[in-house]
Amino acid sequence: MNNYTILKWEKLLLWLVPPILRKKTHINWLNVLLTPLRSLYEDILYKMQHTGQVIYLEKVLNETFNITKEYNPNLSIEQKRLEGLIYIDESIKPSLQYLYLHKEYYDPDKTLADGSLKKGLLRIPLFQIFRNTEYKNKNNKPVYLAHQEDYTKVNYANFRVFIPADIIKSKTIDIETTESNYKLQSEAIKIATREYHDLLNFYKLAGKSYESFAYSTQD
Template identity: 65%
Template sequence: MNKYTILKWEKLLLWLIPPILRKKTHADWLNVLLSPIRSIYEETLYKMQHTGQVIYLEKILNETFNPTKNYNPNASIEQKRLDELIYIDESVKPTLQYVYLHKEYFEPDRILPDGTKVKGELLIPQLKIYNHDEYKNRDNKPVYLAHRKDYTTIAYANFRVFIPESLITNGTIVIQPNNNETQSAASPIKVANIEFHNLLNFYKLAGKSYESYSYSPEVLDK
């Protein structure tokens, strides 16, 4: 925090009191009356110094729900998981893969003056299709062709908020019970804390959506 924005309220109050009225009881009484203004100033200043950037969203969430942890914005995701911090990552969406006609992959053939036909150059990398046996080879993963429903009926979040299971276990973060007993551990959770959603909705960009996930620091994504 900038030193010019920090006010020493007790000293400021003492300066504003006339010397003849500088009594301890009088100063304590005025200090109590000044406390609401001090709270409003600190809350407003805090909001002005934080934006919707990822590092600020992570900082705000950890300061509110995970104050015992020291948040380092320069740490990697693996380190944040080991430190059991609340962190934000991009959402997973299927990538668009376009399929072209054979003639669209190449430039049109050219006829040289001597009548020789020259095949056109390759314009677009050809889509690799693997057979059933090659699917088992991890080096040749099949291409996922996204369906129109993937972008119309499924609403993908813009970013994901990962919460350590320790905060859920100790009751700091309350999640709504899941009626689907077969739901996998990689599925999103529904956070019941109103303050959690209020903070994200206040600081994030208006058009962005999010999902919440829980994670265990012992299980790292490979």
């Protein structure tokens, strides 16, 4: 089955030129004139084949700034980190943490229907409680008690972009800092490469914000 979006430019040019003008020098000259149109066509076609979905946005980022790696959308986040790929993860926002009194779950003196008392009767909790030794922090997301200002005065990004530190060290993507020992993954970094922001702003959904982080493949 033919793919009609892919043009064979050399053959198309040869068909459009009259036989009397099909000289090698003339064809080469026309190919030079056709190069800007060919580049524009391929660029527009590439953009039309990608959307703001995570897998497409990751694919575009890796094909632009991480060309030595082959992007596989089926990999997990852990596998993408091991492969040294640019990947996207959801943003960290403080979740509501509720504190309950002990008496809300334990009633030491419960009056039964016959008027007698039963000591230490446990109520069935409506919520599951995690102790510090039982709770497992997933995806390196910190758990803390959020203040009201965390919801009213702090603007959180909609998603995070994680970039291998090797790409930044090689200056493929420049950052706005003079420190060589910036903190990996703990603090957002400011990207100075204009192409990086233009690419993200072109594909991402309107109104969505992002933050960039660096990570080491040895972590």
